[in-house]
Amino acid sequence: MTKISTRSLFDLLIQIGIILALVAALFLAFFFIYLPFTTNHGQTITVPDLKDLSVDEMQNLLDDRNLRYEVSDCTYVSGKQPLTVLQQYPRPNSKVKEDRKIYVTIIRRIPPMVPMPQLVNLTFQSAKLNLRSLGLEMGEQKYVPDVAKNAVLHQLYNGKEIAPGTQVPKGAKIDLEIGDGLGSTMFEVPNVVGLMVDEAEAAIRGSNLKVGTKISVADPEKEVGTVVRQHPEARPGERIRVGETMDLWVVGPVESDQ
Structure with missing residues (x-):
């Protein structure tokens, strides 16, 4: 038992x-x-770099690595090849599991339309910033005679003036006509010799001219502050254009405008 x-x-x-x-x-x-x-x-898979690849190239590359993709956004970029990858997430060289979905931004073929901004009367620098903020590009810049230095006088697209609010494709090149600070009007050179320097400066500016260099000279026969010479000189037939500069020779010490 x-x-x-x-x-x-x-x-x-x-x-x-x-x-x-x-x-x-x-x-x-x-x-x-x-x-x-x-x-x-x-087990992980290294995410490949998809930037600048076409959609077909991207798909083949992801298929080889058992990864998938989804288009999360489409955007237009001037100068970039349409239907290629602009951005991706996860980023290149990230480690992911098999069958992970990669989100991509694709460059679209047709640019969106944006309203043409009002650039006339803006400074050239402000006009550039306005164009850039809307995704438009700076085209040719032509300087023309005008007293408004560096001010936009005309805005053109495809050689024709374009009104603000007109729809243009993003990435379009906008040409500008800009004032060179010199007017096109010609007139006789004003004579300021014999005037006191402050009177001469007022007369120059009143003629839409600029006061240039003031040079001190000695002349015991003239009152201090008297203009004894100017350039260009007020000779018969001598003409000057709006916006140009006149230099002055003044008796005694002179103050700088700086």
Whole structure:
């Protein structure tokens, strides 16, 4: 009776050991074989650089790496090849799981339309900033005689003046006519010799001219501050254009306009 009980106990322990071994084997197989196989545990894929690739090239590259893509945005970029990748997320060289979706921004073929801004009477610098903010490009700049130096006088598209608010394609080149600070009107040179310097300056500016260099000279016969010479000189037939400069020779010390 005692021998039978011992053998039975031994057999029972063997069965329990077999069961525990099977459980352990199943446990290890689940976590180290099945689970990694179904979830790609510990396996990553390096995201390739898709920038500037065409849509077909991008798709082939992602297919080879078991990755997918989705177009998250389309935008127009002047000078860039249409239907190519502009941006991507995740970024190149990122580590991702298989079948991960890569979000891309594609450059569109047809540019959107934007309203032409009002550039006339703005400074050239302000006009450039306005164009840039709307995605428009600076075309040719032509300087023409006008007292408004560096002011925009005319805005043109395809050689024709374009009114503010007119729809133009993004990336369009806008040509500008800009004042050179010199008017086109010609008139006789005013004579300021013999005037006091402040009177002469007022007369020059009143003629839409600019006061240039003031040169100090000595002349004991003239009152200090008297203009004794000017350039250009007020000779018969001598003409000057609006916006040009007149230099003055003044008796005694002169103050700089700086």
